[in-house]
Amino acid sequence: MKLTKETLLEKEGYRLHILPSKKYKTITIVAKFKAPLKREGITERALLPHVLQKATHNHPNVRSLQSAFENLYGTALSSDGSKKGENHVISFRMEVVNEAYLNDQEPILEEAFQLFNEVLYHPKTQGEGFDASIVNREKQTLEQKITSIKDDKMSYANLRLMDHMCKEEPYSLHVHGYQEDLSTITPESLYSYYQEMISKDMLDVYVIGDMDENAIEKLTDQYFSRKGSDNVDDDQASVSKDVTEVNEVIEREEVSQGKLHLGYRTYTKFGDDDYYALQIFNGLFGGFPSSKLFMNVREKHSLAYYAASRFESHKGLLLVFSGVDPKDFKQAKSIILDQMEAMKTGDFTEDQVEETKEQVINQLQETMDNANGLIEVLYHQMLSGAEMPANELIENIRKVSKQDVVQMAEKIELDTIYFLTSNEGGE
Structure with missing residues (x-):
């Protein structure tokens, strides 16, 4: 499989990534x-994308802006915030019909760029701030979202695991922000933060599809350029601490099902030579239904409602999630720890390694078949x-040996065991 050619251009206040492909319509x-x-600012970053998508200078209310998108053949704009290591990324995504497939040859693409520009650079303002009614409404919505995380006990347990495991590391910060910040955010203070973000954040713009590269470059120059922004990459290096002792935390709430989550340090990040071995390790350990955690904790011993693992590739963490009956805490913990020991001693077959490699490759190919996944x-x-073509990525996965996986397992250290249990439930 050959990945589409990427053209990277340093522009005025942003980096442009053009990905021509005839695969997408x-x-x-x-x-x-x-x-x-x-x-400072994490709650503003959580709030901003929602405020920006509600109204612009030319489309001063939700209905008008929504109508403008619908006029572009149902084009939609979505956004989210995420953590990449010790950095925070706000992504805005727009998918627009390719005008080459339309009968009337309308300039849909330019209109889409123009609307994207309006949302980012020309939001609706009142005086020195954003529209107060929009800000207040979005603050209420964000407050409900933050509150609802506590109701989703799996998400809440993962949040608390990070609070304890990455205490005093930037990665512990909550991507949805903090409820206590909301009362102090005003339309003016949010607009002030927006001006800082829009001018100082590192901006990367990706355009993918069947298109004329020169035309795209002109459109992005017209609608994404940031005069006065030097677009310097203010990257915050990932913190990687040594584990001196395992921290075990038990917290009690009204829960019917205990949440047993474990956090490990892998000391391996995206771009490291042994990153591919980590992918295979995770697949064998808890990433797929054929994995050790699923087969032993859930199927064989019937101790967990779910049991799985995933890794954070920019921070170097491996996280285990399981839902267990509170009374089964000690036994479930023991069996999870046994699965890690089995990985360290090579208690898996060459055939399982090969099967897992195919699963990881299939997963990667599925991701890259989707435009947003490829981006x-x-x-x-x-x-x-660590840029490389898709065929090299896949070749590196295929090269992983059983010994590579064992060496990866030996590097991994348990940092924190977190158990959210019922008020009566087990230790």
Whole structure:
């Protein structure tokens, strides 16, 4: 499989990534704003994308802006915030129909770029701030979202695991922000933060689809350029601490099902030579239904409602999630720890390694068959400084041996065991 050719251009206040491909019938435009994770401003960053998508200078209310998108053949704009290591990324995504497939040859693409520009650079304002009614409404929505995380006990347990495991590291910061910040955010203070973000964040713009590269370059220059922004990459290096002792935390709530989550340090990040071995390790350990955690904790011993693992590739963490009956805490913990020991001693077959490699490759190919998935893979690569074509990525996965996986397992250290249990439930 050959990945589409990427053209990377340093522009005025942003980096442009052009990805010509005849595979898609739409053009996907993604703008990514990156800044170091900091406690100050994290709630503003969670709130901003929602405020920006509600109204612009030319479309001063939700209905008018929605109508403008619908007039572009149902084009939609979505956004989210995410942590990449110790950095925070706000992504805005737009997918627009390729005008080459339309009968009337309308200039849909330019209109889409213009609307994207309006949302990012010309939001609706009142005096020195954003529209107060929009800000207040979005603050309420964000407050509900933050509150709802506590109701989703799996998400809540993962949040608490990070609070304890990455205490005093930027990665512990909550991507949805903090409820206590909301009362102090005003339309004026949010607008002030927006001006800082829009001018100082590292901006990468991706355009993928069947298109004329020169035309795209002109459109992005017209609608994404940031005069006065030097677009210097203010990357915050990932913190990687040594584990001196395992921290075990038990917290009690009204829960019917206990949440047993474990956090490990892998000391391996995206772009490292042994990153591919980590992918295979995770697949064997807890990444697929054929994995040790699923087969032993859930199927064989019937101790867990779910049991799985995933890794954070820019921070070097491996996280285990399981839902267990509170009374089964000790036994479930023991069996999870046994699965890690089995990985360290090579208690798996060459055939399982080969099968897992095929599963990882299939997963990667599925991701890259989707325009947004492909952009995420390329953005990960760029952040880590480890750009490579898809065929090399796949070749590196195929090269992983059983011994590579064992060596990876030996590096991994348990940092924190977190158990959210019922008020009566087990230790």
